[in-house]
Amino acid sequence: MSLDTLRGEFEKEIAAFKQLEKDREKYVANRQTLESQLTENQMVKEELDLLGDESKVFKLIGAVLVKVELAEARSQVEKRLEYIQGETKRVEDQLTDSTVKTKNKQKKLSEMQEQIQKAFATAGKK
Amino acid sequence: MAESGAVQISQLSVEQLNHLQKQLEEELTFFATSLESLRGFAEKVTQSVQAVDDLQKKERGAASLIPLTESMYIRGELMDPQTTLVELGTGFYAEVPTTKAKDFFERKHRKIVENTEKIEKILSEKRFTLSAITEALQAKIADQISNLPLNAAK
Numbered sequence: 004m005s006l007d008t009l010r011g012e013f014e015k016e017i018a019a020f021k022q023l024e025k026d027r028e029k030y031v032a033n034r035q036t037l038e039s040q041l042t043e044n045q046m047v048k049e050e051l052d053l054l055g056d057e058s059k060v061f062k063l064i065g066a067v068l069v070k071v072e073l074a075e076a077r078s079q080v081e082k083r084l085e086y087i088q089g090e091t092k093r094v095e096d097q098l099t100d101s102t103v104k105t106k107n108k109q110k111k112l113s114e115m116q117e118q119i120q121k122a123f124a125t126a127g128k129k
Numbered sequence: 130m131a132e133s134g135a136v137q138i139s140q141l142s143v144e145q146l147n148h149l150q151k152q153l154e155e156e157l158t159f160f161a162t163s164l165e166s167l168r169g170f171a172e173k174v175t176q177s178v179q180a181v182d183d184l185q186k187k188e189r190g191a192a193s194l195i196p197l198t199e200s201m202y203i204r205g206e207l208m209d210p211q212t213t214l215v216e217l218g219t220g221f222y223a224e225v226p227t228t229k230a231k232d233f234f235e236r237k238h239r240k241i242v243e244n245t246e247k248i249e250k251i252l253s254e255k256r257f258t259l260s261a262i263t264e265a266l267q268a269k270i271a272d273q274i275s276n277l278p279l280n281a282a283k
Contacts, residue, residue, distance in 0.1 A: 043218045043219055044218075044219055046217075046218055046237075046240070047217045047218045047219050047221055050217045050218075050223070050233065051217065051221070051223075054223055054225070058223055058224065058225065059223065059224040060221060060222070060223050060224075061214070061221070061222040061223070061224070062220050062221055062222070063220045063221075063222065064220070068222060071221075076221055080219070080221070083219070
């Protein structure tokens with residue numbers, strides 16, 4: 004392979020690597036958001052569980068407080084928690100996957116770097 | 130990393146140390162920001178506890194000013210000092226007796242304080258690790274400088 008093609012390939016790989024890192028950052032941010040949502044919903048669940056059955060519960064929808072049955076509120080929060088846990092699992096998988104991909108890319112990049120250096124050395128000798 | 134215990138910091142390369150240092154600094158910033166907002170929340174909850182206390186002393190018919198905006202109020206009369214509407218989070222509100230409201234805010238406050246303490250602990254641990262890494266990094270660099278061929282020739 005000529006030096007120029009090598010270099011072109013190398014730059015392409017670098018761009019791919021940067022994209023991978025960007026994706027990773029995005030996943031980490033997503034996980035953080037999910038974590039805080041999980042904490043908030045868990046707190047709401049705890050509080051709803053502490054309320055007596057006759058308590059009046061409202062949900063803020065837009066600018067209106069709508070009365071909801073306590074059981075309904077509990078099941079809504081429960082569903083929300085399930086959803087968040089599912090999403091967290093999905094993001095965790097994405098993160099693991101992206102870590103593996105980044106590592107492989109890194110390996111490939113350092114291999115290519117060596118190749119380029121070798122090509123440079125041979126070119127210099129001629 | 131430090132918590133693995135298996136890897137000695139002194140055995141890491143300058144590059145790895147640099148990377149670790151950067152990562153730790155980012156984590157420190159993150160936790161410091163979290164701590165800051167937790168303290169803000171604690172302050173708000175304390176205000177709510179205070180408000181509940183004030184409310185409990187009032188009787189039906191007590192005059193009050195109701196804020197419509199932060200700088201505009203209308204006159205109001207307290208109809209029921211025994212009941213309050215508290216925000217549970219995620220858009221849910223519950224109507225609870227004033228005494229229960231106080232319990233609620235105190236519970237919330239306790240939780241915030243617990244988390245604040247947790248984060249303070251993490252922060253001081255991370256700061257400790259960071260200073261160990263910075264030290265190792267400086268030692269490494271000093272070592273490399275003294276081993277430069279230029280100096281070795283002297």
